[in-house]
Amino acid sequence: xxxxxxxxxxxxxxxxxxxxxxxxxxxxxxxxxxxxxxxxxxxxxxxxxxxxxxxxxxxxxxxxxxxxxxxxxxxxxxxxxxxxxxxxxxxxxxxxxxxxxxxxxxxxxxxxxxxx
Amino acid sequence: xxxxxxxxxxxxxxxxxxxxxxxxxxxxxxxxxxxxxxxxxxxxxxxxxxxxxxxxxxxxxxxxxxxxxxxxxxxxxxxxxxxxxxxxxxxxxxxxxxxxxxxxxxxxxxxxxxxx
DNA sequence: CGAAAATGAAACGCTTGCGTAACGGTCCGC
DNA sequence: GCGGACCGTTACGCAAGCGTTTCATTTTCG
Numbered sequence: 066x067x068x069x070x071x072x073x074x075x076x077x078x079x080x081x082x083x084x085x086x087x088x089x090x091x092x093x094x095x096x097x098x099x100x101x102x103x104x105x106x107x108x109x110x111x112x113x114x115x116x117x118x119x120x121x122x123x124x125x126x127x128x129x130x131x132x133x134x135x136x137x138x139x140x141x142x143x144x145x146x147x148x149x150x151x152x153x154x155x156x157x158x159x160x161x162x163x164x165x166x167x168x169x170x171x172x173x174x175x176x177x178x179x180x181x
Numbered sequence: 182x183x184x185x186x187x188x189x190x191x192x193x194x195x196x197x198x199x200x201x202x203x204x205x206x207x208x209x210x211x212x213x214x215x216x217x218x219x220x221x222x223x224x225x226x227x228x229x230x231x232x233x234x235x236x237x238x239x240x241x242x243x244x245x246x247x248x249x250x251x252x253x254x255x256x257x258x259x260x261x262x263x264x265x266x267x268x269x270x271x272x273x274x275x276x277x278x279x280x281x282x283x284x285x286x287x288x289x290x291x292x293x294x295x296x297x
Numbered sequence: 298c299g300a301a302a303a304t305g306a307a308a309c310g311c312t313t314g315c316g317t318a319a320c321g322g323t324c325c326g327c
Numbered sequence: 328g329c330g331g332a333c334c335g336t337t338a339c340g341c342a343a344g345c346g347t348t349t350c351a352t353t354t355t356c357g
Contacts, residue, residue, distance in 0.1 A: 068292035075288035080219035103196035172191035176184035
């Protein structure tokens, strides 16, 4: 069942969620970082630097830096792949799951408040 | 009529919209900038630097800089208030409206593609 | 008037992210 | 085994955003 939105609802939802996120969250992730984080948590693993770079349409150092930042925040983790030690496998963390869970709740709450 | 979303749909929607926006749009606005832009276009004017700063919970220079950046992109415009020449009134632009219209379409499209 | 308040912008030093290019470690085919 | 390809990281110079502080302009009000 798809999500049917009017133009007003679509932008209104994005507006309120962004606003609330700016007000509440000091971390202030980039749009790119958020896209990476969601990709990691919503798409079945394994995830690699190269794969994420290709999916996002950005260069590898962009992914490396985003993982540095989000790793420092505890939102993701990195582990060497033992089967091919050139690869790095990106792992989810409890904190990251919690973070996205809260963020999802924020979207849902603001969605409920959307007028027709 | 509110927008009812499951947790999976909420995050999935945000995921795909972010992903597509990263891939397509070279401008890569900050979450703060996006919040400011949406505030300007979705909330009835007039908008001032001070007012936006209070709404977003940030300092005034943050707003000034965001308006500098988005002004250079043609997304907003600034005009001195003639009735109180200390104030600056933020104006919408055709390009800005177009930008948000496209962004709204993106949200709607990705919403339609959301599975239950 | 003239002093104090208010508004937005500019200055400053700092941090963070970017793209390009170069680098070390690892795998693979010959 | 060894040369080349592959993967992620690091280095570099640069641009952009941040918070705090200071400033110029304008208004307000005693």
